[in-house]
Amino acid sequence: MLKRQYYIAFGLVLFVVLVVLNLPDQKAARLKLAIGGLFLPLFGMAGSAQNLADQAGKTFTSRSALLAELDRLRRENQQLQSQLLQAQEAWRENAQLRRALGWQQRALWPLKPARVIGHDPANWWRTILIDVGRRDEVRTNMVVLTPDGLVGRITHVGFSQSHVVLVGDPNCRFSVQIQQLTDKGIVAKGIISPSASSLDRLLVDLIFVPGGSLLKPGQSVVTSGDGGIFPKGLAVGHVVDVRTNDFGLNLEARVKLAVNLNHLEHVWVILQ
């Protein structure tokens, strides 16, 4: 026979759970961010400790290693400057052609740097927490990337932190196009979906590719721009292997992501 205090405890917990689960979406999201905000001091302390450790590590770097690094960075800087000049010229030419054809002008993406402060503690989601929020003009569904390619999109925005759903999460499916290895021509389109057969978090499935498409390992996969969230042409990854599905009606492929999601430390948010 259960004691009275068991009934009271069970009733109270059930009441709290039912109230919280039945909150309207917006209020639940606010409450979630408010509770998550309790961890911000710890995340801040962890970040400061990491910075201190990095600085301490730099103190012990030898002068010759620093000079070698400086020399390498100078050469890389010169190379990047020459590439920038070429890119600016191409950009100007592209803008002129678009104007001549009456196409809409492309704007440069305003980017906001952010630090990854946490990962989803549950094993059945792939999300991260970053240290930018409403105060940095970040909004829901903004795109998150690194120089290597697409990372994901923002789902919840707090005052100074945001949740990002990563590529490969069940809540982050989107349309992509597969490009030829040589002339970057479009081979086919498909949908990026979580991998059903891999422990490797860097592998995702490419599904609903029309049968007969010339999919080959090594081809690059970029966002198609369909759906209105992800801009066209962001690098997603490359095809690893291809298999036939539904008696040849569809093709499926495994895609190795361009960004190493296991070691994300800094990302960029497109403020658009």
Added chain:
Amino acid sequence: MNWLNTVALLLVAYLAVFCESSCRGFRNLFGAQIDLLPALIAYAALSAGISTVAVLATLGGLWFDSLSANPLGISVLPLFVVGFAIHYWRELILRDQRYAQFLLGLAASALVPVFTLLSLFGAGADPLMDWWSLWRWLVMSVGGGAFTPVFFCLFDRLNRAFSYQPLPQTSFRPDREIKRGRVPHMDH
């Protein structure tokens, strides 16, 4: 059980959730993150009252969900149900044995994710499920089981350090003391 232990349990739960979110070592090594809350619930259920179990399950679950993509509050009930069951049958459990603590933590860490996933499916969510989820489940269960004796050890030491310890009963009984020497002469 005293309020200090309840506060310590909540503090450790808070730190555990933070570590689960910020430490990537286990995740990168084994492909899964270990959840420490079921192990804490197992300890609390054996050592504290049902009210402490309820508070720990509620706050721990809410903290966990706040850093996760879980709907807020979905982890509370699985934690409480497991804690409730252990608390109800705690007289039958050998809580001082290390292997019993490990098995208890293993069972709690295995059951909580299953109940949470069932709740998620019930709520219409679409969590990441594949054949490798079995591996992740195994890592979570064994990892949680391995941490349970650590928590028992930690909190027992904490209790010894901060709580009043009653002196053990001595086996000395004055009425059974053997009097040596002559029996004193008694005048009538």
